[in-house]
Amino acid sequence: RKRGFIFDLDGVIVDTAKYHFLAWKKLANGIGIDFTEHQNEQLKGVSRIESLKKILKWGKVTLSEADFNKLMAEKNTNYLSYIATMDESEILPGVIKALQYLIDKKQPIALGSASKNSVEILNKVNLLNRFDAIIDGNAVTKAKPDPEVFLKAAQSIHFSPENCIVFEDSVAGIQAANRANMISIGIGEASILNEADVVFKDFTEISTDFLEKLLSVTKS
Ligand code: G16
Ligand code: MG
Numbered sequence: 001r002k003r004g005f006i007f008d009l010d011g012v013i014v015d016t017a018k019y020h021f022l023a024w025k026k027l028a029n030g031i032g033i034d035f036t037e038h039q040n041e042q043l044k045g046v047s048r049i050e051s052l053k054k055i056l057k058w059g060k061v062t063l064s065e066a067d068f069n070k071l072m073a074e075k076n077t078n079y080l081s082y083i084a085t086m087d088e089s090e091i092l093p094g095v096i097k098a099l100q101y102l103i104d105k106k107q108p109i110a111l112g113s114a115s116k117n118s119v120e121i122l123n124k125v126n127l128l129n130r131f132d133a134i135i136d137g138n139a140v141t142k143a144k145p146d147p148e149v150f151l152k153a154a155q156s157i158h159f160s161p162e163n164c165i166v167f168e169d170s171v172a173g174i175q176a177a178n179r180a181n182m183i184s185i186g187i188g189e190a191s192i193l194n195e196a197d198v199v200f201k202d203f204t205e206i207s208t209d210f211l212e213k214l215l216s217v218t219k220s
Pocket of ligand 2: 008009010011012044169173
């Protein structure tokens with residue numbers, strides 16, 4: 001029995017939100033805008049360009065296209081300097097065990113992330129070779145909650161959507177998985193991810209028995 005397993009990156013495999021926060025805060029403060037952890041939460045799963053648009057809206061700042069692009073590039077350079085310090089110790093608890101279980105069972109695994117830096121990050125934490133396909137911000141035109149990223153991920157591992165299982169930490173990502181007609185597994189707070197088919201706090205709560213059961217489920 002086989003299913004297609006699709007993993008989000010930030011908030012599921014690693015917590016890069018803290019680095020996004022530092023980089024966005026530096027950018028925002030640099031142009032006189034406050035930036036809080038609470039605002040950072042609202043950027044989870046949101047693309048880089050949409051994130052900057054939101055920050056400018058919150059700060060009631062308008063920029064020329066040239067300045068907008070310059071700031072986006074600066075943010076990314078700054079963010080990448082944090083990514084450069086990452087190693088395997090940043091993989092979230094329980095993730096390696098779950099990935100290894102699926103690999104041992106010969107289940108295809110794809111990444112479905114909004115990040116344009118996913119290969120860099122997976123490389124740093126030494127997980128790149130565990131994925132059969134990478135669909136990320138470089139491969140899609142429509143951001144979550146649009147299902148494009150997950151539909152492309154399913155195609156890349158040759159599975160029909162109803163036989164795919166998505167692990168996601170953001171509300172937009174759960175909506176994208178549901179719209180794609182895939183089984184959506186929320187990683188985080190059940191009260192926030194209430195549209196998911198099932199929610200776990202983190203991967204330490206996901207048993208191998210549960211993963212085994214997923215091999216015979218189909219989204220209806
Ligand atoms: C991630 C993060 C978002 C980030 C986006 C784009 O999505 O959750 O906060 O804005 O990637 O990242 P980058 O600037 O690296 O292209 P995901 O889908 O992996 O959770
Ligand atoms: Mg995420």
